[in-house]
Amino acid sequence: MAKKREITEYTIDPAAQKMIIRAESMGIGTAFSRADNMVPCNIGAAGMCCKQCGMGPCRLTKNGDVGVCGASMDTIQARNLTRSIAAGSAAHSDHGRDMAFTLKAVANHETEGYTIKDVAKLRQVASLNNIKVEGRSPDEIANELADLYISQFGQQRGVLVPTKRATKKRQELWRQTGVLPRGVDREVVEALHRTHIGDDQDYAHILDHAIRTSMADGWGGSMIATDISDILFGTPAPILGQANLGVLKTDMVNVVVHGHEPTLSEMIVAATQDPEIIEYAHAAGAKGIQLSGICCTANETLMRQGIPAAGNFLHQELSIMTGAVEAMVVDVQCIMQALVELASHFHTKIITTSPKVKITGATHIEFDEHHALTVAKNILKVAIDNYKNRGEIQIPDDKEDLIPGFSHEYINYMLGGSYRASFRPLNDAIMSGRIRGVAAIVGCNNPRSKQDYLHVKVVRELLKQDVLVVQTGCGAIASAKLGLMLGEAGLDQVGPGLREICETIGIPPVLHMGSCVDNTRILTVLTQMAEEGGLGDDIDQIPAVGLAPEWMSEKALAIATYCVASGAYVIFGGQSPIGGMPDRVKDSDHVLNYISEGWEKQFGGKLEFIPDPEEMIKASLAHIDKKRAALGLPAWDPTKFGKSGDSRMLELEALPLEQRREAIYG
Ligand code: SF4
Ligand code: MSK
DSSP: OOOOOOOOOHBSOHHHHHHHHHHHHHOOOHHHHHHHHHOOOOHHEEEEEEEESSTOOOOOTTTOOOTTTTTOHHHOOOOOOHHHHHHHHHHHHHHHHHHHHHHHHHTTTSSSSSSOHHHHHHHHHHHEEEEOTTOOHHHHHHHHOOOOOHHHHHHSOOOOOOGSSSHHHHHHHHHHOOOOOOOOHHHHHHHHHHTTTTOOOHHHHHHHHHHHHHHIIEEEEEEEHHHHHHHOOOOOOOEEEEEGGGGGGGGSSEEEEESHHHHHHHHHHHHHTOOHHHHHHHTOOOEEEEEEEEEHHHHHHHHHOOOOOESTTTTHHHHHHOOEEEEEEEEESOOOTTTHHHHTSSEEEEEEOOTTTOOOOOOEEEOOOOGHHHHHHHHHHHHHTTTGGGGOOOOOOOOOOOOOOHHHHHHHHHHHHTSSSSHHHHHHHHHSSOOOEEEEEOOOTTTTSSSSSSHHHHHHEEEEHHHHEEEEEHHEEEEEHHHTTHHHHHHHTHHEHHHHHHHHHHHOOOEOOOTTTTTHHHHHHHHHOOOSSSSSSSSGGGGGEETTOOOOSHHHHHHHHHHHHHEEEEEEOOTTTTTTTTTTTTTHHHHHHHIIIIHHHSSOEEEEOOOOOOHHHHHHEEEEEHHHTTTOOOOOOOOGOOOHHHHHHHHHHHHHHHHOOOOOOO
C-alpha cells in the first residue's frame, strides 16, 4: 500500500526540502514521491526471484522451492548478486577504458584541448608498471602506459597488472584462493556466462567469481580510471569549494554537469573561461556562466578545479526544480530518465553527450575528445541561448564551504612533508589511540531512506568516537553540504584525540577523497598503511571499516565486494538485495551468511547489510576495537587526549600567571 511521507522524512537537507515543497505545489513528481508510489516486490527485493530464462520468472517463496530448471534459492540469490556486481564492475571499468583511450589520443596529439597536466604522476605510475621513464618524453611514456592499460581490458590470460600494488601477503592470498582477475572484460563476460541458465550452480563457486569480477574493477578498471584522471587533469590537492543548491546564480547562465567521466566536464570548465564564450554570455544579458556539478562529476571538478557541487544523486531533479538551470549536461551513470519529463516543466535543456547514453526527449550533442573544446563550447552556447527562456526561479540560499582534494598522494605529503612523506604519523596516531580507527563512508543517496540522514548520522557519531572519516561519491557531498569538510567548522564535533591530530596537521576531520571510481585511492591508502608497519601486514588487520549507508547502485555492490576481497569489513545500510526472508523461509540466508562469515574466513573482510544506523555504528566500533586488540594496541581511551600543542599553549597563555603555573605544574 503506497504511503506518502512527510517532507522531513524525505531529506534532512533544507535546500532539498524547499525544492520538494516547490515540486509538490506544482504537481511535479520526483524520485521521492515515486519511491512512495512504487511499492517494491518483496520476493524480488529479497533476491528470491529469477528471470534468467523464458521458463520463468520463477519466484521462490517456501523452503525447498526450486525454479522450473531446478535452480535452488541459493543459486538464484548468488546469480542475482553476481550479475549486479558484474554490471557495477562493467560501468566503472568502461569509464577506465575510455580514460585509457583518451590518454592514448592525448599522447598522439589527436585531441583538442587536453594536455598531460601531471607529468610527475605519469612518471610515478609508469615506474610502478615497469615502464622506462628516464630519457623519455611525457608523450612516449604516456603512449606506452596507455597501451598497457588498454591491454588490461581485453587481456585473456595472466594477472591484471594493478593487482601488484596490493601487499605481497594479499597477492599470495588471492593466488591461493584462485581469485586473481585476468582481464576486465574476460571476468565480466564470464560472470554473465556463469549466471546464464544451466551454468554454474554452486553458490559459493558463483560468488568466488563475483569476487574475481569485482577485483577486475577495484584493482583494474577503477584504479586505471583514477590514475589517468590524475595524469590528465592533475592529482587533487586541497582547494576551497562550495556545495548545495545555493551555488546556482540568479544572474548567470547556470550549467550543471552530471555523471562521471571527467573528460567532458574538464573541457566544459575550460570552455567557460574562453573569452569568446564569456562575451557570448554577456551578449545574452547574463553576468557570466556558473558551472556546477551533480554526483561524481561534481566530485571530479570540485576536487581539481574548485567548481561548486550543486548536490548529490537526489539533487539532480531538485536542481532543475529551481527553474534556474539553463542546461544539465550528462554523460554516463546515475542519470535519471525522469530528468527529461521534469525539465519539460521549465526551460532547462537536458543534453546527453556520451555515444553510450541517449535519453528519449533529450538533446544529444555527442562528445568526441578529438574536438573536445569545440564540442564543449557548442554545448555552452546552447545553454546561453536558453537563458532568455528562463521563467520564475527559486534558488535556495543554502550552501556550505568545504575543502576537498585529499588524494592519497596529498594525504601522504601532508602527514610528512616533501622530504619525509609517509603514513607513519597516521599509523602512530592509530597505535597511540589518538585515532581509534578509520572509516570510509561512501556511496549513493537512495530515496527509500531520508536523504543524507544515514550518512551524516554515522559520520557524526564516528567522529565523536575519534574515528577519522574519509569519503567519496555522494556520501562526500552529503557531509560537505552539512559543513563537516571545513577544518575548524567540523572540529567542535569530534573526539579529543582526533581533534588533536586534525589541529596539528591542519586537516578537516572528514577527508574528501573523490568520486566513486576513486575508492581505489582508499585501497591505496590502506595498503600503504599496512606497508608502513605497526598495524599488521595487510589491510584485514588495520582498525578500519567501510560503510555505504544509503547505497543504491550496482557499482556500490562492486565496490563493496572488491573491498571485502582486499580485507575490509563493509557495512551497507538499507535493503540487502539477497536478504531472503529468514523469518518465513528458513533457508533463504545461506548466501547472506556466505558473503559475511564465508568471505571473512577466506579474505579477512566481510559484507553485511545493517539498516539501523545505531547498529551500524556499534558494529563499526566493535570491529575497530577488535582489530586494535588483535594488534595488541591500547584500548581506546578518550580521556587520555585533549589538546594539540598549539591550542593548549593558547589556552595557557590566556590564563593569569598563577593559574597558568597551577595548570602546568599542578
Ligand atoms: Fe526459472 Fe531456472 Fe529460468 Fe531462472 S533459470 S527463470 S529459475 S527456469
Ligand atoms: S554518483 S554511484 S549515486 S555515489 Fe558516483 Fe553517487 Fe552512487 Fe552514483
